[in-house]
Amino acid sequence: MKGLFLIEPLVALYSFASFLVLPLVQQYVYRRLWQELTNTTYPVSANASRCGPSNTSSHHEDVQKAASLFSLYSELFSMIPSVAVTLILVSYSDQRGRKITIVLPLIGSLVYALSFLAVSFFELNVYLLIVSSFVSALFGGLGTFLGGCFSYVADLCEDGQQKTLRMAGVDMVIGLLSGLASISTGYFLQAAGFNWPLFTVAILHCVNLLYAVFVLEESLKPAPDDPLGSSPLRNAVHHMACGVYQLFAKASRRRNILLVLLLLLFISFAFANIGGLSLITLYELNQPLCWNEILIGYGSALSTTVFLTSFVGVMAFSRCGVPNLAIILIGILSVMIAMTLVSFAKTTLVMFLGALFACVACLDTISNGVASIVFSSLYAVTVAWFPGFCFLLSAGLCVIPLALLVGVGLLEVNEDKEPSDADAIIPGEEDLSGYDNETPPLI
The missing domain is CATH 1.20.1250 (Growth Hormone; Chain: A;)
Known part of the structure; x- marks a missing residue:
């Protein structure tokens, strides 16, 4: 069966799932830390307010400190692998195809959603979420996924105007679905707790992964005699360095x-x-x-x-x-x-x-x-x-x-x-054509 070149459904589901789970993370961590630090049940009913006289400001301060430190550790352990993987995969995809930058982040998001669901359902140690953040970051993150999707769109467009319009359409899809997900999160959480929203997110990521693997057509086909397959990591880093050099050269x-x-x-x-x-x-x-x-x-x-x-x-x-x-x-x-x-x-x-x-x-x-x-x-x-x-x-x-x-x-x-062509902020294609048949020196 011939695949489709429609990236918009993929972006729509990913945006909805991602922005459905993002507001849940800090709220879940906050509630768990509240229970552990105050030895009381987190007040969620209309008759019990966290700001009432029974809950002193010291409780809020302790929970706020613990929650912000949790966010610090989570970002620290997920940022480094995510950045490294993003740089390598996006550069690698310029020669070997865009789908790798789309499929791997979806796997990472699915891993995180399932881990979050397990922690919530079985009431496991909340700090296991930091471990799952690190593991999912090894597959790339939001930057990897969006970079791959916008590169995919650029591959399919024939001129600048078409590229601008379709990328703007993708941007609009992100905005609409992320806004809808953010509004839905509060009502979903209030009606069903944390488990059902997380289960929904996992299902959406599964559907997205199946679409990306079996339905979405590759937009960039590697050349049959391309030697990059022998050492993808080394060549991806080399390509990225060459791109930086070309940006500043001439x-x-x-x-x-x-x-x-x-x-x-x-x-x-x-x-x-x-x-x-x-x-x-x-x-x-x-x-x-x-x-x-x-x-x-x-x-x-x-x-x-x-x-x-x-x-x-x-x-x-x-x-x-x-x-x-x-x-x-x-x-x-x-x-x-x-x-x-x-x-x-x-x-x-x-x-x-x-x-x-x-x-x-x-x-x-x-x-x-x-x-x-x-x-x-x-x-x-x-x-x-x-x-x-x-x-x-x-x-x-x-x-x-x-x-x-x-x-x-x-x-x-x-x-x-x-300014002349050589003084443009980003060199045009004609300025870089001299490097097509030779590797520029690396500084």
Whole structure:
């Protein structure tokens, strides 16, 4: 049977399953730690509030510290293997096919979902979730999967306009399904507990895996005489190094400086934004908000509107003639305002306003992991005297990408002539054609 070249159903199911389980993790860990540290049952009924007089602030502080440290360990043990596998697999897929970057992360997600289900059903040690995070990271992660899917789309498109439209469609699918999953999580959890949502996630990943293996057609066929099969790891790393070299080769000093500034801008912004977002659920569970699972689901859904609004916003600003640097500036300022609002939020309304301002671009795996580790450790230290400190720090760190953005703007203003092809930020295909038949030297 001839396979299909439709990646959208795969992305849809993966997005729904992933965003169905993400809000569950911190809530499950929080409830288990609450029971262990306070020797009391976690209050979930309408008549028993965690913020009532019977539950002192010291209980909240102890549980918050333990939960943030749990998040630190989980991110630490999953980030390193995930980053390494992502770099190797995405580079390897450029020669050997995209499906490996799609199938392996699905296996890892299935392993994690089944492990989470086992811990919840049999009430095993909650720290086994850290072990399962490490094991699933060996198969790649979200960055690997999305990188493979967008590369798959790029392989199928014949021109830039078609590529942009289809990638925007994939982005919209992620936004719609992730928002739907986030809203569903709260109601699902309230009605059926943790086991049934986790079982549903495992089933969805199984269906997705079957589709990816047996239905989805490979978009990139390796050449029959391709020698890469003899040493895939070595050649993948070599290909990645060559790509980095080609990015900076045959270019002016000004272009390289501009590229470095843009990379630093992206990384610093990602660090500040993801660092704050990774702790939102813990902050919502703490006093004085004390959100239940329904409100947490709506908050998560609101934050996923980035996938729906980012493309529409950029397209609207571009049609109105707004410069690219101004669009970036708007995004950074929105995060600064959002994190500042969250740091002093005492009511549900202010928290939702912060989530609205936090509609920004999707960020990479490295910044995600490192930021979560750093901010989780800081939250554990500061939760006793000022729980909003990490969000205030996140807003302050946005000054770094703002300063880098000013540097980029000054470089563009001082440019007296139109940049040539060699001065473009990313060399065109014609600039790289000289390397087709020879390997560029590695520096």
